[in-house]
Amino acid sequence: MDIFGEEIHEFILYLSSVGFSKLLRVFWFFFFFEFFRYVLVDLITLTFIKWDRDRNHYKYVDAKRRMWLELPLVSIIVPGKNEGKHIYKLTTSLKEQTYKNYELIIVDDGSDDDTEIICKSLKKNGLIDYFIRNEVRGGKASGANTALRIAKGKYVVHLDADCSYDFDAIENIIVPFYESPRVGAVGGNVMVRNYKESIATTLQSFEYTDAISIGRMVASYLGIYRVVSGAFGAFRMDLLQRVQGWDIGPGLDGDITVKFRKLGYKIKFEDRAVCQTSVPNTFRKLTKQRLRWDKSLIRFRLRKHSDVFFPSQNFSLTNFISFMENITYTLVLNIKWYIYAADMLFNFASLLPFIILMNMFLYTTTNMFKLLVFNIFRERTNAPFSYFIPYVPLMVFYHGYYLRFVRTIAYIKEFFFKESYKDPWNPEKTSVKALEIGI
Amino acid sequence: MVEDFEKNQIIVDKNVVTYHSLKYFIVELNDKLRPDLFIKYDVILIDIKEEELVSYVVKQIRTHLNPRIYLMPIFLLSTTDFHEVVINELTDGALPSINHLDSIETKVLDIQANIERINHPKVLSFEAQMINRTLNLMYTRNKKVLNPLPYFHSGIGYYYPELSINFNHRDENGALKILDMAEQEGLFQSEFYERVYVCNSCNGGFLNYREVCPKCNSSDSVSQDLVHHFPCAYVGPIEDFQNTIDDQLDCPKCNKTLRHIGVDYDKPSVLYTCNSCHHRFQDYYTKAKCTTCSTENDVEHLVPFSIKRYIMTKKGENVAINGYINIEKQLETLSGTVTIDIFKVLLQYEIQRLHNIGYSSNIGYVHLEHAAVVAGILGLEKQKSLMNDLVQMLRSNLNPSDFVSFYNSSTILFSFVNTEFKDAQGIISEMKELSERLLTKSFEKVRIEIRTDVTALNVSSKVETAINHMVFPLAKM
Numbered sequence: 001m002d003i004f005g006e007e008i009h010e011f012i013l014y015l016s017s018v019g020f021s022k023l024l025r026v027f028w029f030f031f032f033f034e035f036f037r038y039v040l041v042d043l044i045t046l047t048f049i050k051w052d053r054d055r056n057h058y059k060y061v062d063a064k065r066r067m068w069l070e071l072p073l074v075s076i077i078v079p080g081k082n083e084g085k086h087i088y089k090l091t092t093s094l095k096e097q098t099y100k101n102y103e104l105i106i107v108d109d110g111s112d113d114d115t116e117i118i119c120k121s122l123k124k125n126g127l128i129d130y131f132i133r134n135e136v137r138g139g140k141a142s143g144a145n146t147a148l149r150i151a152k153g154k155y156v157v158h159l160d161a162d163c164s165y166d167f168d169a170i171e172n173i174i175v176p177f178y179e180s181p182r183v184g185a186v187g188g189n190v191m192v193r194n195y196k197e198s199i200a201t202t203l204q205s206f207e208y209t210d211a212i213s214i215g216r217m218v219a220s221y222l223g224i225y226r227v228v229s230g231a232f233g234a235f236r237m238d239l240l241q242r243v244q245g246w247d248i249g250p251g252l253d254g255d256i257t258v259k260f261r262k263l264g265y266k267i268k269f270e271d272r273a274v275c276q277t278s279v280p281n282t283f284r285k286l287t288k289q290r291l292r293w294d295k296s297l298i299r300f301r302l303r304k305h306s307d308v309f310f311p312s313q314n315f316s317l318t319n320f321i322s323f324m325e326n327i328t329y330t331l332v333l334n335i336k337w338y339i340y341a342a343d344m345l346f347n348f349a350s351l352l353p354f355i356i357l358m359n360m361f362l363y364t365t366t367n368m369f370k371l372l373v374f375n376i377f378r379e380r381t382n383a384p385f386s387y388f389i390p391y392v393p394l395m396v397f398y399h400g401y402y403l404r405f406v407r408t409i410a411y412i413k414e415f416f417f418k419e420s421y422k423d424p425w426n427p428e429k430t431s432v433k434a435l436e437i438g439i
Numbered sequence: 440m441v442e443d444f445e446k447n448q449i450i451v452d453k454n455v456v457t458y459h460s461l462k463y464f465i466v467e468l469n470d471k472l473r474p475d476l477f478i479k480y481d482v483i484l485i486d487i488k489e490e491e492l493v494s495y496v497v498k499q500i501r502t503h504l505n506p507r508i509y510l511m512p513i514f515l516l517s518t519t520d521f522h523e524v525v526i527n528e529l530t531d532g533a534l535p536s537i538n539h540l541d542s543i544e545t546k547v548l549d550i551q552a553n554i555e556r557i558n559h560p561k562v563l564s565f566e567a568q569m570i571n572r573t574l575n576l577m578y579t580r581n582k583k584v585l586n587p588l589p590y591f592h593s594g595i596g597y598y599y600p601e602l603s604i605n606f607n608h609r610d611e612n613g614a615l616k617i618l619d620m621a622e623q624e625g626l627f628q629s630e631f632y633e634r635v636y637v638c639n640s641c642n643g644g645f646l647n648y649r650e651v652c653p654k655c656n657s658s659d660s661v662s663q664d665l666v667h668h669f670p671c672a673y674v675g676p677i678e679d680f681q682n683t684i685d686d687q688l689d690c691p692k693c694n695k696t697l698r699h700i701g702v703d704y705d706k707p708s709v710l711y712t713c714n715s716c717h718h719r720f721q722d723y724y725t726k727a728k729c730t731t732c733s734t735e736n737d738v739e740h741l742v743p744f745s746i747k748r749y750i751m752t753k754k755g756e757n758v759a760i761n762g763y764i765n766i767e768k769q770l771e772t773l774s775g776t777v778t779i780d781i782f783k784v785l786l787q788y789e790i791q792r793l794h795n796i797g798y799s800s801n802i803g804y805v806h807l808e809h810a811a812v813v814a815g816i817l818g819l820e821k822q823k824s825l826m827n828d829l830v831q832m833l834r835s836n837l838n839p840s841d842f843v844s845f846y847n848s849s850t851i852l853f854s855f856v857n858t859e860f861k862d863a864q865g866i867i868s869e870m871k872e873l874s875e876r877l878l879t880k881s882f883e884k885v886r887i888e889i890r891t892d893v894t895a896l897n898v899s900s901k902v903e904t905a906i907n908h909m910v911f912p913l914a915k916m
Binding site for chain 2: 110130134141149245434
């Protein structure tokens with residue numbers, strides 16, 4: 001305890017003695033990139049969002065009114081394998097919806113459990129409108145595309161079976177289409193249902209609340225929002241038909257969003273359309289999930305949609321910025337962090353304990369600031385922000401080290417070995433063919 | 440055609456043949472059918488070639504109320520090979536001409552001897568009448584087994600000729616209930632033969648099983664194989680992949696040519712499109728459309744019946760001779776009634792109370808005339824529900840201390856406790872009026888007659904005697 005106290009004392013002495021320029025030199029990574037992007041830009045944009053919402057509230061109300069007047073048919077599609085156990089809960093959640101003009105289409109992608117029996121029973125009882133069983137598994141994309149074949153709605157809402165929804169979620173996710181005819185897709189706000197289950201779920205919940213939810217609000221406002229979540233996303237049917245549905249994943253939700261962007265349509269994030277999901281409850285499962293997600297950056301952004309970076313007839317500045325921001329903050333800075341670590345190791349080796357402590361101090365303070373201040377911009381939360389306060393210091397390790405490390409592995413695996421094509425998330429038969437034609 | 444036969448024919452006396460002291464009556468095509476008159480003869484010979492008319496004649500005889508007529512030997516004066524179950528099973532044989540009467544004489548005498556052995560007890564309940572008729576017909580023909588016969592004209596698809604002949608097309612499942620009852624009484628042993636499902640609405644067995652659209656019940660739909668192209672995850676019907684230039688299949692999404700099922704594409708599912716409402720679905724609903732009443736039945740809501748072979752037991756044989764007089768048990772539990780045994784006990788107490796000075800008590804009944812005919816017209820279930828309504832109506836007109844019981848499925852007994860005979864007569868005539876009004880209201884097209892009576896009890900009355908004495912006139916009818 002005394003040793004630790006001594007270290008803290010020395011650290012405070014160091015802080016008071018070091019000048020601002022020195023601080024900037026040592027913590028340039030934090031100040032120039034992370035603080036700038038994730039605190040300053042977010043805060044300014046959120047302020048604008050709030051101001052804009054208050055000023056243009058009547059427009060939102062009018063859009064909602066027009067939606068209710070038209071009452072468009074919404075096709076809710078839920079493709080999945082072995083999801084039978086979740087479907088009843090899902091239908092219950094949907095029955096509560098304020099928006100009733102929907103058709104629920106469940107596609108069973110070759111389940112080998114009781115999904116077929118459960119769904120047929122639910123269909124017989126009128127809780128499901130369409131149930132399509134694919135005897136052979138074809139993957140999530142083919143399941144969604146099968147649903148698309150029979151969907152008749154003006155809008156298609158893609159859901160995950162293990163999610164549940166706020167009673168006004170469907171209504172809220174459709175409204176943005178009436179705010180602007182250029183809106184092609186709307187992403188819902190995914191929150192963590194099991195945030196109390198383990199440290200892994202609590203940290204993810206913090207991440208969803210902050211980086212994902214707030215991050216997407218900001219990105220959406222800035223026009224660079226690029227992933228409509230597969231767990232809760234709404235699409236215009238005519239555009240889905242134009243792009244001929246989903247391509248194979250993993251990462252198909254990000255992929256289809258890019259395809260919509262390329263058509264010149266806006267992608268909106270609607271934080272008031274809330275869905276709750278259960279996230280992986282162990283770091284082992286979380287690692288597996290994130291490796292899959294992170295590989296898609298290389299596969300889709302750098303390979304499949306690399307044309308976004310080059311001038312062409314369809315060149316779009318916002319798409320370019322969106323991609324650049326994504327690449328910069330996830331890939332480039334990820335590499336740069338290692339350079340920074342090496343810089344510190346070689347140039348400031350003696351100060352390393354202080355640097356680590358300072359880093360923790362800076363990030364914890366920032367995270368705490370964001371937790372407290374950004375809370376006023378959130379219209380809906382599923383957990384009291386006070387619950388996360390004790391976990392704020394852990395976010396430094398979660399974000400700064402754990403996720404960064406997982407991301408690095410994913411990039412290497414995908415960049416050098418195209419590992420996403422070997423992911424059992426997709427049936428081998430489809431991955432092999434996708435690899436052959438390079439999509 | 441049958442109606443023509445009935446209306447336009449005349450009676451011809453020369454149709455009577457007497458041979459070896461047996462009187463044969465020949466029913467011909469031009470005869471007006473009057474089964475009541477057959478009682479004067481020993482044998483009926485049917486000299487008609489038209490199957491439908493022969494069947495009609497047989498039915499008229501075998502469903503007659505008089506045992507002397509419905510048990511009468513019937514022969515076909517023809518060598519025509521009939522396919523009709525009613526003809527083949529309910530006639531006693533055939534002879535080519537009148538010159539061959541010798542060939543059937545032994546059989547006729549045998550049947551007559553059996554008929555002579557049979558007692559015909561005073562049976563009032565429909566169920567008991569049906570059981571007796573069946574057993575009598577079987578016994579007189581030395582038949583031990585009642586086999587279910589697949590029969591196109593049967594409402595449930597299977598026919599027990601001796602019994603089913605008494606039921607109309609839509610109420611034939613009533614025969615199965617009667618056979619169940621007879622089996623429970625030990626008159627038959629049964630062997631499982633088949634299970635049939637009948638319409639939930641009308642108990643009809645003529646069902647058209649169809650695969651229909653789950654939304655609009657139309658059976659007009661087309662199927663499409665859905666093709667999944669592996670590389671781009673495109674899913675669509677095969678037509679999407681066909682082109683107008685050659686026979687190749689090209690993916691409309693990625694333009695690749697489909698080459699090898701299982702390698703670059705597969706057909707994971709089949710989708711049906713309803714031509715009527717354009718609903719798309721993968722699983723048909725199987726519905727059974729009743730061709731009798733047009734009801735669309737969900738197959739799980741069809742009413743199942745076990746079809747069995749019934750073998751007459753020794754007890755059955757004995758009952759065939761002495762008659763079956765048991766009451767219908769299901770009615771004993773009807774709300775507002777007591778069982779006949781309890782009725783008798785309560786009546787015994789009531790007779791004891793008559794020793795009190797100034798105390799008078801009576802019993803009465805309401806009887807539905809011609810139970811068998813009524814059941815034939817209304818159906819067994821409707822008849823029961825009618826009896827239930829009658830009980831409720833009677834209950835509301837009696838004192839709470841009065842007790843009501845079923846004597847049989849068409850006769851309701853009740854007491855008039857501590858009531859003057861005159862008052863009881865007044866009440867019962869009012870009941871008759873109310874009952875008739877109820878029946879007219881409920882069954883506009885069917886005329887059902889009601890018979891009522893009331894008897895005063897006295898201290899010397901015996902319970903059994905009092906009841907039997909009162910209902911005896913019914914048995915004579």
